[in-house]
Amino acid sequence: MPVAFERGRGAYLVDVDGNEYVDLVLALGPMLLGHHPEHVIEAAVRQMDHGLQFGGQSLGEVELAERIVAHVPSAEKVLLTNTGSEAVQTAARVAMGATGRHVILKFEGHYHGWIDPFFINSPGVAAAADQRAPIPVVHNIAGQPTSADVVVAAWNDVADFDRIMAEIGHRVAAVLMEPIPFNFGSMHAAPGYLEHVAMQTRRHGALLIFDEVVSGFRMGLGGAQAMVGVTPDLSIFAKAIAAGFPIAAVAGSDAAMECVSNGSVTHGGTYNGLPFSVAAAIATIDHLAERGDVLYPQLQARGSQLADGLRALGAKHSAPLVVNQIGSVLQTFWAPHLPIGNYADAATSHAGPIAAINELVLAEGVHVAPRGITFISTEHTSEDIDRALSGFDAAMQRYLG
Ligand SMILES: Cc1ncc(COP(=O)(O)O)c(C=O)c1O
Incomplete structure (x- = not known):
C-alpha cells in the first residue's frame, strides 16, 4: 500500500495515519536543510x-x-x-x-x-x-x-x-x-x-x-x-x-x-x-555559507555513520550488501563484490532485494528510496541515524529470516 504523507519536520515525515518516518529520501535530494527550513x-x-x-x-x-x-x-x-x-x-x-x-x-x-x-x-x-x-x-x-x-x-x-x-x-x-x-x-x-x-x-x-x-x-x-x-x-x-x-x-x-x-x-x-x-x-x-564549516563535516559524519552501520548489518545478516557513500549521499547494492567502475559494474547489483528491504523498512518507520539512493539532511541527528539502522536491522531480519 503506498503511503500518503501529510507533513514533514526536520528529519521526519508523518503520513496521513499519523505514523512517523525517519526520512532518507528528502524528496530525492532537495531537502538538504531538512523539512520545513x-x-x-x-x-x-x-x-x-x-x-x-x-x-x-x-x-x-x-x-x-x-x-x-x-x-x-x-x-x-x-x-x-x-x-x-x-x-x-x-x-x-x-x-x-x-x-x-x-x-x-x-x-x-x-x-x-x-x-x-x-x-x-x-x-x-x-x-x-x-x-x-x-x-x-x-x-x-x-x-x-x-x-x-x-x-x-x-x-x-x-x-x-x-x-x-x-x-x-x-x-x-x-x-x-x-x-x-x-x-x-x-x-x-x-x-x-x-x-x-x-x-x-x-x-x-x-x-x-x-x-x-x-x-x-x-x-x-x-x-x-x-x-x-x-x-x-x-x-x-x-x-x-x-x-x-x-x-x-x-x-x-x-x-x-x-x-x-x-x-x-x-x-x-x-x-x-x-x-x-x-x-x-x-x-x-x-545559511550554508555561514554554517558550512559545521554542517558539511556533520553531513559527512552522519553519512559515514549510516554507511558503516549498514555494512555492519550486512555482515551481521551475512548479506551481500555493498554500501557506497560520498558525504550525505549513499547507494546500496546487493552484489557479492562490486568493483568501483562504471554503470555496467553497478548494474550487476540485484535491484530486487534492495527494493524489498527498502519497502519492509517503511513499516519500521524509515522512508528510503526503492533503488537504494539515500540522502541525509543537516537535521538528522546521530540518534535519527541509529533509529534508521534499527529499522534496517528489523527489515533485513524479516527479508532474510
Ligand atoms: C543528475 C540529475 N540531473 C537532472 C535531473 C532532473 O532534475 P529534475 O527532476 O528537477 O527535472 C536529476 C533528477 O533527479 C538528476 O539527478
Whole structure:
C-alpha cells in the first residue's frame, strides 16, 4: 500500500495515519536543510508578499547569481530556470550555440532528467552487454526511436571516450556528465579520468558540462567540481540550492555564455527565476555559507555513520550488501563484490532485494528510496541515524529470516 504523507519536520515525515518516518529520501535530494527550513520559508513568504512574478528581472536574481559566481569555480554567468531537466536542456542549447555543433556525448547510466533526447541509457535501462563495443543508444521507453544527436560512452573508461572523440570529436558540442554519478552509485571516477576527459573535450573544441543537480551545494558550496578539482565550462544546479523550492541554475564561463548575452541563443521560460524561489535559494546559500564549516563535516559524519552501520548489518545478516557513500549521499547494492567502475559494474547489483528491504523498512518507520539512493539532511541527528539502522536491522531480519 503506498503511503500518503501529510507533513514533514526536520528529519521526519508523518503520513496521513499519523505514523512517523525517519526520512532518507528528502524528496530525492532537495531537502538538504531538512523539512520545513524555517528561515528559507520565511524568506520565500516575504518575497511572495511583494509579488509572485514580474515578467522582468528582479534584484534577487542578480544577488543569487553573484552568490553562485562567488562560490562555484566555473561560474562567471548564471541562467535561472525551474527544474534540473530544464536546466539540462538549457545547458545543451548554450553548448550548441557556443560551438555551432549539435552532438552531445553522455555517459551510460548517468541521469540528466526526464526530457528527450537525454532520457536515454539512464539508470533503469540495462547496461550494454558488450562494454568494449560502441554502446547503443537506448530510449527510456523501450523500443522508441532515439535522437541521433546524443552519443553514449562508457563512463570511467578512457579508451572508450578517446575512441568516440577520435571519430566524432569535431561534431561534439558538449560532453555531459554527473561528475560523481550519484544516480547509479555514489562513486568517484578513477584518478585522472575527469582531468583526461576535460583535456580531450577542450582539445576537440567541445564544452564540458557537469550536471550537479544532485551534488550542487550538497557536497559543498563549490559543488562536486570543487571536490574533484576539475572545472567544467558549464554546470547545472537544482535540488539542494533552494532547500525544496523549485529553481535550477546553469552557470558557465563568460566565453560559453556569450551566445546568450549577445542574443544568438534565447533562454525562454515563463517561470524562470521565480522571485520566491530566488529568495529561498539566497537564504539557503547564505545559511550554508555561514554554517558550512559545521554542517558539511556533520553531513559527512552522519553519512559515514549510516554507511558503516549498514555494512555492519550486512555482515551481521551475512548479506551481500555493498554500501557506497560520498558525504550525505549513499547507494546500496546487493552484489557479492562490486568493483568501483562504471554503470555496467553497478548494474550487476540485484535491484530486487534492495527494493524489498527498502519497502519492509517503511513499516519500521524509515522512508528510503526503492533503488537504494539515500540522502541525509543537516537535521538528522546521530540518534535519527541509529533509529534508521534499527529499522534496517528489523527489515533485513524479516527479508532474510
Ligand atoms: C543528475 C540529475 N540531473 C537532472 C535531473 C532532473 O532534475 P529534475 O527532476 O528537477 O527535472 C536529476 C533528477 O533527479 C538528476 O539527478
